[in-house]
Amino acid sequence: xxxxxxxxxxxxxxxxxxxxxxxxxxxxxxxxxxxxxxxxxxxxxxxxxxxxxxxxxxxxxxxxxxxxxxxxxxxxxxxxxxxxxxxxxxxxxxxxxxxxxxxxxxxxxxxxxxxxxxxxxxxxxxxxxxxxxxxxxxxxxxxxxxxxxxxxxxxxxxxxxxxxxxxxxxxxxxxxxxxxxxxxxxxxxxxxxxxxxxxxxxxxxxxxxxxxxxxxxxxxxxxxxxxxxxxxxxxxxxxxxxxxxxxxxxxxxxxxxxxxxxxxxxxxxxxxxxxxxxxxxxxxxxxxxx
Amino acid sequence: xxxxxxxxxxxxxxxxxxxxxxxxxxxxxxxxxxxxxxxxxxxxxxxxxxxxxxxxxxxxxxxxxxxxxxxxxxxxxxxxxxxxxxxxxxxxxxxxxxxxxxxxxxxxxxxxxxxxxxxxxxxxxxxxxxxxxxxxxxxxxxxxxxxxxxxxxxxxxxxxxxxxxxxxxxxxxxxxxxxxxxxxxxxxxxxxxxxxxxxxxxxxxxxxxxxxxxxxxxxxxxxxxxxxxxxxxxxxxxxxxxxxxxxxxxxxxxxxxxxxxxxxxxxxxxxxxxxxxxxxxxxxxxxxxxxxxxxxxxxxxxxxxxxxxxxxxxxxxxxxxxxxxxxxxxxxxxxxx
Ligand SMILES: Nc1ncnc2c1ncn2[C@@H]1O[C@H](COP(=O)(O)OP(=O)(O)OP(=O)(O)O)[C@@H](O)[C@H]1O
Ligand SMILES: [Mg+2]
Numbered sequence: 185x186x187x188x189x190x191x192x193x194x195x196x197x198x199x200x201x202x203x204x205x206x207x208x209x210x211x212x213x214x215x216x217x218x219x220x221x222x223x224x225x226x227x228x229x230x231x232x233x234x235x236x237x238x239x240x241x242x243x244x245x246x247x248x249x250x251x252x253x254x255x256x257x258x259x260x261x262x263x264x265x266x267x268x269x270x271x272x273x274x275x276x277x278x279x280x281x282x283x284x285x286x287x288x289x290x291x292x293x294x295x296x297x298x299x300x301x302x303x304x305x306x307x308x309x310x311x312x313x314x315x316x317x318x319x320x321x322x323x324x325x326x327x328x329x330x331x332x333x334x335x336x337x338x339x340x341x342x343x344x345x346x347x348x349x350x351x352x353x354x355x356x357x358x359x360x361x362x363x364x365x366x367x368x369x370x371x372x373x374x375x376x377x378x379x380x381x382x383x384x385x386x387x388x389x390x391x392x393x394x395x396x397x398x399x400x401x402x403x404x405x406x407x408x409x410x411x412x413x414x415x416x417x418x419x420x421x422x423x424x425x426x427x428x429x430x431x432x433x434x435x436x437x438x439x440x441x442x443x444x445x446x447x448x449x450x451x452x453x454x455x456x457x458x459x460x461x462x463x464x465x466x467x468x469x470x471x472x473x474x
Numbered sequence: 475x476x477x478x479x480x481x482x483x484x485x486x487x488x489x490x491x492x493x494x495x496x497x498x499x500x501x502x503x504x505x506x507x508x509x510x511x512x513x514x515x516x517x518x519x520x521x522x523x524x525x526x527x528x529x530x531x532x533x534x535x536x537x538x539x540x541x542x543x544x545x546x547x548x549x550x551x552x553x554x555x556x557x558x559x560x561x562x563x564x565x566x567x568x569x570x571x572x573x574x575x576x577x578x579x580x581x582x583x584x585x586x587x588x589x590x591x592x593x594x595x596x597x598x599x600x601x602x603x604x605x606x607x608x609x610x611x612x613x614x615x616x617x618x619x620x621x622x623x624x625x626x627x628x629x630x631x632x633x634x635x636x637x638x639x640x641x642x643x644x645x646x647x648x649x650x651x652x653x654x655x656x657x658x659x660x661x662x663x664x665x666x667x668x669x670x671x672x673x674x675x676x677x678x679x680x681x682x683x684x685x686x687x688x689x690x691x692x693x694x695x696x697x698x699x700x701x702x703x704x705x706x707x708x709x710x711x712x713x714x715x716x717x718x719x720x721x722x723x724x725x726x727x728x729x730x731x732x733x734x735x736x737x738x739x740x741x742x743x744x745x746x747x748x749x750x751x752x753x754x755x756x757x758x759x760x761x762x763x764x765x766x767x768x769x770x771x772x773x774x775x776x777x778x779x780x781x782x783x784x785x786x787x788x789x790x791x792x793x794x795x796x797x798x799x800x801x802x803x804x805x806x807x808x809x810x811x
Contacts (some may be wrong), residue, residue, distance in 0.1 A: 205580070208548060216579055299562060303558050304556065309552040
């Protein structure tokens with residue numbers, strides 16, 4: 185150990201050292217969020233198996249659903265899908281990935297809580313918002329990669345958007361926006377339940393039925409009317425339909441729906457979820473220590 | 475005395491039905507190591523969490539470096555460093571990345587954050603390991619890294635919750651040296667510990683905390699003196715014991731106690747060496763030659779055990795020094811003179 189005991193500590197202030205920060209400005213808050221976000225992303229980069237597992241699961245869905253159900257379903261699809269279940273499925277899986285992936289936000293926060301990392305952050309003169317902003321921000325980047333990889337595999341198997349690249353890109357961004365909104369929901373959930381085991385069920389229990397009772401995998405037209413009433417109006421369906429409209433053309437929407445209207449609704453859902461859950465998450469974060 | 479750098483007044487905190495802090499008040503003078511000593515569940519961590527802005531107490535007033543911690547936690551955070559009971563470092567980052575990140579969150583930027591991280595890592599003997607992932611670090615290295623990270627913002631007051639729990643004796647001594655070094659540089663260190671030896675060696679002042687209350691406060695010597703005086707222990711042959719007890723009563727002004735084995739006679743030695751000389755002279759005048767005579771200074775263990783809870787519930791510690799000290803005070807029975 186090289187600690188030279190004769191000399192005064194380099195770390196210690198003599199008398200009153202001026203603090204490095206006065207007040208925390210909004211710019212500081214952005215800087216802090218970037219620092220935390222970078223830290224969270226480093227974990228993904230250093231443990232690439234995390235990213236691999238996150239991608240393998242949707243790719244498995246992609247392959248299984250395409251080859252197992254594809255043949256049976258293709259006849260029931262609107263012509264905009266160009267007779268390919270794969271074309272129909274990829275936009276849906278973008279939302280499925282967002283929904284299941286959002287659990288990672290909760291897990292990441294719970295892990296930091298358990299390891300005392302959140303305590304350390306809370307004892308630092310950093311912006312209170314940064315831990316959550318850095319977490320959801322990093323998860324957005326992770327989702328961008330996972331969804332991108334999934335689409336790439338889809339393209340290798342034969343997925344083709346039927347509209348234009350800008351429209352496809354708009355759909356991709358809309359999916360990311362929705363994933364981000366769900367991250368805030370799961371951040372709240374994680375901060376409320378606070379153990380990894382509880383997070384597993386708190387994420388899986390609501391997300392699983394939400395994904396299936398939607399247009400993510402299949403058109404809702406053949407569902408019983410009570411289920412359909414729910415499925416048609418829940419956000420996963422609204423956003424999935426928008427993605428299909430953007431990537432496959434207006435004809436991919438259920439009869440009577442207009443693309444612009446669906447996209448607007450999707451935007452409202454995303455904004456609404458963020459406006460409700462971001463403050464809830466921040467409040468839960470503030471209370472987490474008491 | 476100058477103004478205390480940490481001032482705690484009547485702090486109360488409950489977790490549900492558990493009263494973790496029950497009206498704690500203390501003053502920590504600047505520039506010293508202040509030890510919080512207490513058994514498991516005494517409330518040490520809770521108090522550290524209150525002081526380091528992690529926990530808002532139900533009642534009371536807390537000031538650190540002139541800042542009201544409850545009213546203005548952000549200003550307090552700029553002046554403190556915290557190393558919690560468990561090292562809060564990221565295993566998948568390198569040591570350097572960990573320290574740099576904390577530096578940035580204190581407001582250091584770019585080159586300044588890098589330079590400061592390098593400086594602190596070197597100082598903590600982690601220069602060579604700085605670019606390895608923390609996952610490859612030993613427990614002692616992690617602990618040092620945790621301390622390094624809490625120091626990177628040049629805090630005026632450092633809070634260390636059990637800084638040497640779970641590390642080997644060598645690493646423990648390293649941490650002690652680092653703490654002493656910090657204090658030489660002007661930082662105030664408030665640490666909790668369950669190791670009496672650590673408090674004795676490191677802390678300039680000690681507060682003993684038990685079930686949420688400060689039960690005693692002072693220097694280690696003051697605490698020892700408060701609960702136990704120096705004890706004179708005399709071993710005499712069986713045949714002389716009754717007579718020796720009588721003589722010792724005359725010298726000490728109080729009947730001697732004997733340990734359970736019945737071989738030693740003990741009296742408080744209020745005048746230390748003078749008591750010993752007087753006792754030996756009295757015995758020798760009566761023609762009794764003691765087999766052994768010794769003075770035992772009370773240890774911090776004696777103070778700790780006397781101050782915290784029912785002594786019968788405390789298991790004896792395995793060191794001979796401790797047992798002897800305790801026997802002097804406790805496991806004794808009166809011997810009829
Ligand atoms: N989050 C919590 N919820 C409920 N009770 C708690 C919580 N934290 C602490 N306590 C209780 O408060 C009391 C004080 O706990 P604290 O952790 O401060 O003790 P400690 O002195 O640090 O003990 P140790 O030496 O074991 O670390 C204990 O009775 C403990 O069970
Ligand atoms: Mg503790």
